[in-house]
Amino acid sequence: MTSLRRRLLVLVAAVLVLAGVGTGMVLHAADRADRADQPRKGDPTVSSGKLTLSQKNRLTFVNATAGPHRTAVASVPSADPGGGRTASDLKCARFYAAAGTGVCLQSDTGILKQNNRALLLDADLRTRHTYALAGTPSRARVSPSGRFAAWTVFVSGESYASAFFSTRTSILDTRTMKLIPSLETFAITLDGKSYKAADVNFWGVTFASDDDTFYATLNTASKTYLVRGSISRQTVTTLIENVECPSLSPDETRVAFKKRVLSRTDLWREYVLDLRTLRETPLAERHSVDDQATWLDDRTVAYALPTEGRTGSSDLWSVPANGTGTPRLLIAGASSPAPL
Known part of the structure; x- marks a missing residue:
């Protein structure tokens, strides 16, 4: 041979x-x-049904329990969050809704590439417009009036804990369909001075009710800041350091946020910030919360934590916003809550 x-x-x-x-x-x-996608004994009952964003006293979320309705947008009565859930045909990685307008971030992994997109939804969960995303879905929000939608994606890295990551945050006017592709084009005032840098990243938008003001996280020079922004003026101004994924309270006096408790780690504690005094209140949750919290009302915030012993699943928990009380399980097998 x-x-x-x-x-x-x-x-x-x-x-x-x-x-x-x-x-x-x-x-x-x-x-x-x-095997991971098979329902387990004790899992909540999930059934197909009609789901609209015009329903009242409902809590919508992304269903994380195993089975055919995994990642489907679902809802439960606000008064009985632990009860049987109604699941739609819409499946999302992230979801949020307000005033009959929804935004769904989807991610399909193919053989050659990942297909990421944002869907703007009407009250019946029908797609009004589709937008290609530059990376993996991370955060989504809709303004109280439904006028604006925002989303954040990772364009490199896999999480905020990654050594190297970049985000892109967009804001969409749902009336004119004008898209601001990246908040990085906004003028920045940091500590009272105009600021520009190549490493600027934004994430975690939350809207006020005036259809102009928003809050978000600014990351630059290895620091994070809470910023207050104006959509019409395309400006942001820093307020305080070490604030990530802010969520504005319904009365717009406070922001719930995750605070990094040890530098260079992925450990966060959930806090509430008084916007008038900038006084921070640690909440009763002792686990590390890597989520953008949602206010259920002016007294309570909800957030997702990984399901113990179940990879790829999460549960929704709630805790009083004044630092008292104890966390309680709100909805097992769920993420991305949005109260209607």
């Missing part, structure tokens, strides 16, 4: 081995995914 022929046979054998290993890994991963 010639040297060339031997090398060819070795190459063919190696290719066959690698193909077999690759197929085995794919089948093993698929089997694990199938």
Whole structure:
């Protein structure tokens, strides 16, 4: 046998081995995914049904329980969040809604690339417009009037805890369909001075009711800031350091946020900031919360925590906004809450 022929046979054998290993890994991963997506004893009852954003006294969310309705937008009565849930046909990675307007961030991973998009929804969850996203969905919000929608994506890295990450935050006027592709074009005032830098990132928009004011996180020079912004003037101004993923209270006097409690770690505690005095109040939740909290009312905030012992699932918890009380399980197997 010639040297060339031997090398060819070795190459063919190696290719066959690698193909077999690759197929085995794919089948093993698929089997694990199938088993992880099977309902477990004690999981909440989920049934298909009509879901509209014009319903009152309902709490919408992304269903995280296993089964055919996994990642579907679902809802429960606000007075009975632990009861049976109604699931729509719409599936989202992130979701939010207000005043009959919804935004759904989707992510489909294909063989060659990831397809990410934002859907602007009407009250019946029908898609009004679709927008391509530059990265992996992270945060979504709608203004109280439904006039504006915002979303944040990761364009590199996988989380805010990554050593290297970049975000892109967009704001959409749902009346004119004018899209501001990135808040990085806004003029920045930091500590009273005009500021420009190549490493600027924004995330976690939350809107006031005047259809102009918003709050968000600004990251630059390894620091995070709470900023107050104006959509019409396209400006932001820093207010205080170490604030991430702000959420404005219904009375617009406070912001719930996650605060990094140890530098260079992914440990956060949930706080509430008084916007008038800039006084911070730590909440009773002791776990690290990597989420943009949602106010259920002026007294209570909700947030997602990973489900213990279940990869890829989360539960919604709630806690008093004044620092008292104890956390309580709000909805098992859920994320992205939005009270109607």
